[in-house]
Amino acid sequence: MASMEREFYRGARGPAPSDTDFWRLVLDDTGKHLVVRHEWRTARHSGSNDFTLADFLGQEGAARDALIRLLFEEATPTPEAPKTANLLVNWAVKSLPPPRNLV
Numbered sequence: 001m002a003s004m005e006r007e008f009y010r011g012a013r014g015p016a017p018s019d020t021d022f023w024r025l026v027l028d029d030t031g032k033h034l035v036v037r038h039e040w041r042t043a044r045h046s047g048s049n050d051f052t053l054a055d056f057l058g059q060e061g062a063a064r065d066a067l068i069r070l071l072f073e074e075a076t077p078t079p080e081a082p083k084t085a086n087l088l089v090n091w092a093v094k095s096l097p098p099p100r101n102l103v
Helices: 053-057 062-072 081-095
Strands: 004-012 020-027 034-041 046-052
Touching (some): 046 053, 053 062
């Protein structure tokens, strides 16, 4: 079984227009590990890093907010939506088991 990936955020890395960051949600080929993969491509180099969901949700930024919206956005936004997102992040960071080496 091949791994499944879904891109949820793309942003400019700069300074060149083609310098880009990609963020994907990845289910590994065994179906047991769900990770966030950050890839970057620039004129000089490219690379990638994998994060556990707890580590990723513990960070602030547009990519984290995009993933939360993708997974939990309500059909009709309500005033409680930002509060719900913050509660989700706090729960995820506290509730998930410690990260394991995926390699």
